Every structure is written in C-alpha cells, then in structure tokens.
Amino acid sequence: MTQISIRRLAAATGIDTRLLAMAGALIVIALVFNSFTQGAFLSPRNLWNLAVQTSMVGILTTGMVLVIVTRNIDLSVGSVLGAIGMFAAVVQVQILPPDVWWNTPLTILCAVAVGITIGAFQGFWIAYRAVPSFIVTLAGLLIFRGVAWMMTEGRTIAPMEENFQLLGGGLRGSIGAFWSWFLGGLAIALVLFRIVASRRRRHRYGFAEKPLWGDLLTGGLWVGAISAFVLTMNAYNRPGTQIPQGIPIPVLLLIGTVLIMETIARTTRFGRYVFAFGGNPEAARLAGIDVRKLVLLVFVIMGILAAVAGILATARLNAGVNSTGTLAELSVIAAVVIGGTSLAGGAGSIAGAILGAVIMQSLENGMVLLGLPSAMQQVVIGSVLILAVWADVVYRRRVA
Amino acid sequence: MRTPLIEMRNIHKQFGGVVALDDVSVTLHRGEVVGLLGHNGAGKSTLIKILSGAYEADGGEILVDGAPVTIRSPRDARANGIETIYQTLALADNLDAVANVFLGREIVTSLGRLNDAAMEHATSDVLAKLKVVDLKSVRAPVSSLSGGQRQSIAIARAIHFQAQILIMDEPCAALGPQETAMVANVIQELKRQGLGIFLISHDLHDVFALADRLTVMKGGRVVGDCHTADVTQDDVLAMIITGRPPA
Ligand SMILES: Nc1ncnc2c1ncn2[C@@H]1O[C@H](COP(=O)(O)OP(=O)(O)O)[C@@H](O)[C@H]1O
Ligand SMILES: [Mg+2]
Numbered sequence: 001m002t003q004i005s006i007r008r009l010a011a012a013t014g015i016d017t018r019l020l021a022m023a024g025a026l027i028v029i030a031l032v033f034n035s036f037t038q039g040a041f042l043s044p045r046n047l048w049n050l051a052v053q054t055s056m057v058g059i060l061t062t063g064m065v066l067v068i069v070t071r072n073i074d075l076s077v078g079s080v081l082g083a084i085g086m087f088a089a090v091v092q093v094q095i096l097p098p099d100v101w102w103n104t105p106l107t108i109l110c111a112v113a114v115g116i117t118i119g120a121f122q123g124f125w126i127a128y129r130a131v132p133s134f135i136v137t138l139a140g141l142l143i144f145r146g147v148a149w150m151m152t153e154g155r156t157i158a159p160m161e162e163n164f165q166l167l168g169g170g171l172r173g174s175i176g177a178f179w180s181w182f183l184g185g186l187a188i189a190l191v192l193f194r195i196v197a198s199r200r201r202r203h204r205y206g207f208a209e210k211p212l213w214g215d216l217l218t219g220g221l222w223v224g225a226i227s228a229f230v231l232t233m234n235a236y237n238r239p240g241t242q243i244p245q246g247i248p249i250p251v252l253l254l255i256g257t258v259l260i261m262e263t264i265a266r267t268t269r270f271g272r273y274v275f276a277f278g279g280n281p282e283a284a285r286l287a288g289i290d291v292r293k294l295v296l297l298v299f300v301i302m303g304i305l306a307a308v309a310g311i312l313a314t315a316r317l318n319a320g321v322n323s324t325g326t327l328a329e330l331s332v333i334a335a336v337v338i339g340g341t342s343l344a345g346g347a348g349s350i351a352g353a354i355l356g357a358v359i360m361q362s363l364e365n366g367m368v369l370l371g372l373p374s375a376m377q378q379v380v381i382g383s384v385l386i387l388a389v390w391a392d393v394v395y396r397r398r399v400a
Numbered sequence: 401m402r403t404p405l406i407e408m409r410n411i412h413k414q415f416g417g418v419v420a421l422d423d424v425s426v427t428l429h430r431g432e433v434v435g436l437l438g439h440n441g442a443g444k445s446t447l448i449k450i451l452s453g454a455y456e457a458d459g460g461e462i463l464v465d466g467a468p469v470t471i472r473s474p475r476d477a478r479a480n481g482i483e484t485i486y487q488t489l490a491l492a493d494n495l496d497a498v499a500n501v502f503l504g505r506e507i508v509t510s511l512g513r514l515n516d517a518a519m520e521h522a523t524s525d526v527l528a529k530l531k532v533v534d535l536k537s538v539r540a541p542v543s544s545l546s547g548g549q550r551q552s553i554a555i556a557r558a559i560h561f562q563a564q565i566l567i568m569d570e571p572c573a574a575l576g577p578q579e580t581a582m583v584a585n586v587i588q589e590l591k592r593q594g595l596g597i598f599l600i601s602h603d604l605h606d607v608f609a610l611a612d613r614l615t616v617m618k619g620g621r622v623v624g625d626c627h628t629a630d631v632t633q634d635d636v637l638a639m640i641i642t643g644r645p646p647a
Contacts, residue, residue: 205517267513269506272495276503279494286454286490287504288475346494 012214033366044235071345072133076140078328084310089320119303123296158319168316169248180246184230278346411460435611452484453477481564548579
C-alpha cells in the first residue's frame with residue numbers, strides 16, 4: 001500500500017524513487033546527528049559550513065558521473081586538483097604582479113587551461129591508445145602528486161590575493177542576504193517556468209499530461225527547498241556581527257557546475273552519447289558516433305572540474321599546499337556510487353551524485369561534531385559505502 | 401540491364417593471416433531481397449559489415465546506383481541510404497526507444513538542444529506504422545522490451561530515415577515464431593516500397609519465402625548466385641555444403 005502510493009507519487013512528480021530514498025536517508029542522518037549533538041548539527045552555522053565543505057567534492061562528482069557512465073574511472077582527481085591548486089598559487093604569488101585587478105582572472109584562466117591539458121593528456125592515452133583508464137589515472141595519481149611537490153619542492157605558497165580568497169568562501173566569501181534572495185527568487189521563477197513550459201510542450205505534441213497535482217507538488221517542493229536553503233544561509237551571521245552571510249561563493253560555484261553539467265548530460269547530443277556509449281559501446285560506434293573523441297572529451301571535462309576544485313581548495317586554504325586534495329578521489333567515487341551510478345557503466349545521475357556527496361559530507365561533519373576519532377570515522381564511512389551499494393543492488397533487482 | 405542499387409566489386413578483406421573475403425562481388429536491385437547464405441565463417445557478416453561501414457575493405461569497390469562511393473564509417477554508409485540491422489541487436493539497452501531510433505542523428509532545436517518531444521512523436525508514429533504491439537512506452541529503457549519489439553526499433557530507424565538499402569543479419573535469430581512473422585511482413589512491405597534488402601539467415605525456409613535471389617558463400621568466396629524460383633532447397637543446401645553450383 002505505502003509502496004504503491006510512493007510509486008504513484010514518484011510518477012506524478014517525475015522524481016526518481018531512488019532520489020526520494022536518498023533524501024529520506026539524509027533526513028534520518030541529519031535528525032540522528034542533531035539529537036546527539038543537542039541541535040548543533042542543524043544549526044545555521046553548521047549547515048553553512050557543511051555546504052562549503054561539500055562544494056569541492058560536489059563539483060568533482062558531476063564529472064565523475066560521466067567518467068563512470070562511460071565505463072571508466074578517474075583515480076587522479078585528487079592529485080590533479082592538488083597540482084592545479086599549487087600551480088594557481090605559484091602563478092598568482094610568484095609570477096604575476098600583486099595587487100593588479102587582472103591577476104586573479106588570469107590565474108584562473110591559466111589553471112583551467114592546465115586542467116584541460118591534463119584531461120586531454122589522460123583522455124588521449126585512454127581513448128586513442130586504449131590503455132585502461134584505471135591504469136592511466138593511477139599513473140596520474142602518482143605523477144600529479146609528484147608534480148605538485150616538485151613545483152615548489154614541497155614549500156607552501158601564500159598568501160593569495162583577496163579577491164581570489166573569496167572563491168573559497170572565507171570571511172567575506174559569501175554574497176549576503178539581498179543577493180541570496182535575488183538568486184533564490186530567480187531560481188524559483190526558473191523552476192516554475194520550466195514546469196509550465198513542459199506541460200505546454202506535452203500538450204502541443206498530444207502526449208499524456210502529468211496530473212496537475214503532481215506538477216503542483218513538484219513546484220511546491222522546489223519552492224520550499226530553495227526558500228529553506230536561502231533562509232538557512234542567511235540565518236548564519238558573519239562572526240561578531242549582525243550581517244547575514246548568505247550563500248557562500250564556493251556553493252554558488254557548485255550550483256552553477258551542477259546546472260551546466262545537468263544541461264550537458266540531459267539536453268545535448270554529447271550527453272546522450274555518453275549514456276549510449278556506457279550502455280553499449282559497440283552500438284554507439286555503429287550509430288556513427290566518434291566514440292574516441294567522446295571519451296577524450298569526458299576526461300577534458302573532468303580536467304576542467306579538477307581545475308575549478310583546485311582553485312576552490314587553494315582559495316579556501318589561502319595557500320598552495322602540496323598535499324591538497326589527497327584522497328579526494330575516494331570521496332568523489334564513493335559519493336558517485338552512493339548516488340546510484342553503476343560501475344558497469346550506462347547508468348548514473350548527477351543529482352544522485354550530489355545527494356551522495358551531501359550524505360558523505362554530513363556523516364563526516366556529524367562525526368566530527370560528536371568528536372569521534374578519525375580512525376572510527378573511516379570505519380563508518382567504509383561501512384556506509386558497502387551498505388549503500390548493496391541497497392542499490394537490491395533496488396535494481398526489484399526494479400528489473 | 402538496370403543499374404543495380406548496390407554493387408560490391410572484387411571485395412577483399414583479411415584479418416591478420418585469415419582471408420575473410422576473397423574477390424567477392426555481389427549486386428542488389430531496387431525492390432529485391434537477396435538472401436546471403438553460407439556456413440558459419442563463410443564471410444557473410446564481414447561482407448555486410450563492409451557495406452555498413454563497420455569494417456573497411458582491403459580492396460575492391462562499392463557502387464551505389466552505379467556511382468562509386470567511399471564507405472569508411474557507419475556515418476558514410478548512412479549518408480548513402482544504407483541501414484543495418486545487426487545480428488547482435490545493436491541497441492543501447494539503458495536508453496529508451498526514442499533515443500535508440502535517433503541515436504547518432506538526433507533532432508535538435510536551433511539552439512542545439514535535443515528536441516525530445518519531436519523525436520518521441522516521430523518514434524511513436526513509426527512504431528505505430530510497424531504495428532508494434534504491447535509497447536508499454538517509448539520512454540522505457542529498451543532492456544525491458546521483448547526481442548521482437550527490440551528488433552522493431554532497429555527497423556524503425558531504417559524506416560524513419562528512409563533507407564534505400566537495408567541489411568539484415570540474422571534478424572530472426574533471437575525471435576519467437578510470431579515475431580518472426582512480423583519481421584517477414586515488414587520485409588515484404590519494404591520491398592514493395594522499392595528498398596533493396598540483403599537478408600542473412602540460417603533458416604532456409606525463411607529465406608526461400610522472402611528472397612528473390614540467393615547468393616551462396618563459402619570460405620570467403622561467392623560460389624553461387626541464382627533466382628530462388630529456379631532452385632530447390634536441396635540444391636541450395638548442396639551448394640552451401642560442397643561450394644559447387646547444382647549440376
Ligand atoms: N573481427 C574479426 N577478427 C578476426 N577474424 C574475423 C573477424 N571477423 C570475422 N573474422 C573471420 O572471418 C571469417 C568470416 O567470418 P564471418 O564474416 O563472421 O562469417 P559468417 O558471418 O558467414 O559466419 C571467419 O574465418 C572469421 O573467423
Ligand atoms: Mg555472421
């Protein structure tokens with residue numbers, strides 16, 4: 001009975017039952033931590049921090065979904081982001097003149113260019129030289145960690161320019177109450193517009209229309225979620241003041257990345273080919289798709305995202321540190337897999353991966369609040385990974 | 401003599417030391433169904449993969465409507481109106497019927513976005529024409545469909561893009577009797593519309609029912625070419641086994 005009604009609900013709103021289940025798991029996790037920490041977990045301050053902490057891994061998961069959907073893996077993202085983060089610090093502090101307006105934009109441009117180059121380099125070996133991605137990116141993990149160290153012989157490079165630091169969401173790195181509401185309002189308008197447009201389109205082509213209450217519910221949920229998010233971000237004041245922080249800039253970067261990557265994955269030929277190739281590489285090839293270029297491009301995108309994550313990490317630390325991003329690949333892959341992306345390829349969702357990243361980060365954040373030793377945290381995270389994938393296997397079997 | 405729709409001349413193909421095709425020449429006319437026969441390993445699949453752009457020939461030439469063409473990729477083949485339905489159903493199982501029908505040739509809006517509504521509309525149209533029964537939804541992953549329905553999706557591709565030449569490699573190998581009959585009906589309908597069809601099948605009975613002409617291969621060579629009306633199944637069987645035309 002409850003099962004049937006949940007399924008009807010899912011069909012009417014167009015929300016994946018898997019996403020619904022993950023959201024449920026997240027709520028349970030949040031409530032449990034909140035009661036054990038006397039309300040500290042769900043305080044605006046902690047949620048604000050949680051959002052900032054999730055942004056780096058979240059940005060990387062959006063690309064890792066495409067990598068894994070095409071039956072590949074990228075073990076190098078942590079090292080690549082470390083190397084690019086260090087490179088950005090070297091460019092900004094040691095090469096470009098300080099205190100000129102174009103220092104930060106040029107630094108970002110250089111970092112992204114390096115990300116594209118590294119992605120193309122790894123993608124070339126995988127797509128055109130048929131070396132398995134596991135090997136190429138395992139080599140990349142070693143190579144780029146080494147490169148991060150060699151750039152400065154292990155020295156830390158600091159400080160970064162002030163406007164660069166904003167990207168990390170530091171002291172002033174959020175947009176305040178007004179702009180948060182402005183963007184929130186824009187997002188709400190966009191969501192409502194898309195629901196209406198989709199109803200019109202289905203009507204025009206004479207397809208079965210979704211029930212009105214389903215669309216209303218979907219719209220209501222979105223409006224509620226966006227408002228709650230903005231309210232929470234605005235509820236946290238800058239330390240020692242009454243000025244609301246608003247949405248942190250790294251979180252805006254994450255949201256922007258998700259929107260762009262979702263658009264690419266769902267509405268472009270490239271995105272369609274990524275999934276087709278993952279489902280049946282031979283069918284994709286026989287359909288006339290240039291599958292090697294496709295795989296190369298997926299790794300180029302991953303390289304760009306690693307650059308963005310590297311910039312964000314360096315900005316947040318206000319320094320280039322050669323160990324930045326160590327083990328990030330594991331958090332990213334875990335988040336993607338928890339989010340329902342199949343390592344067999346062909347199936348995956350960016351929204352799921354982001355939820356996976358939030359779940360992982362919540363667990364980590366909550367355990368830190370509880371003061372669990374880090375060894376214990378690792379045991380918990382590892383166990384959750386196995387449980388989540390097992391739940392996914394069971395889910396798939398029941399759907400099939 | 402009419403110009404053949406397709407003429408493959410002196411095709412040669414080698415995989416390492418294995419000669420898969422040795423000086424093979426075949427023709428296909430408009431509104432004609434040619435059955436390609438031969439034992440496993442005779443070279444049938446290799447021949448049609450060259451025509452469909454999956455393999456590149458080492459030698460020989462291909463003429464469409466009498467004009468020489470270069471086919472180096474599946475894209476080239478499609479540009480010449482050649483559609484292929486593969487022995488191993490070449491569908492992306494994780495995607496829906498719409499995505500599969502249009503794979504590689506999606507309809508996009510002026511901004512370059514996938515126009516899913518238009519593609520869904522067209523897919524429903526073609527599948528209705530094919531009288532595909534019990535298809536729950538054109539938006540369900542094709543892994544949930546029956547063998548016959550999956551085969552219809554491959555055929556729907558050919559019809560929607562108005563193929564002139566259709567290649568079917570064992571189209572009924574994975575199908576039940578009813579679905580086989582459905583495919584047979586489609587073949588006859590397309591033939592009436594003037595398409596040329598290469599049909600590869602192990603089932604002599606099916607081939608005799610559908611093909612106008614038979615080309616028999618053995619060991620990478622063409623060993624016989626005859627009108628279906630002029631031979632018996634026993635003659636053809638002997639040709640397949642011995643590699644010699646009937647006395
Ligand atoms: N990709 C390939 N690599 C190596 N040898 C192949 C390949 N494809 C076909 N062959 C060889 O070419 C010959 C013809 O095979 P094929 O065209 O599949 O025959 P058929 O379809 O008539 O059964 C066989 O000897 C087969 O082993
Ligand atoms: Mg074969």
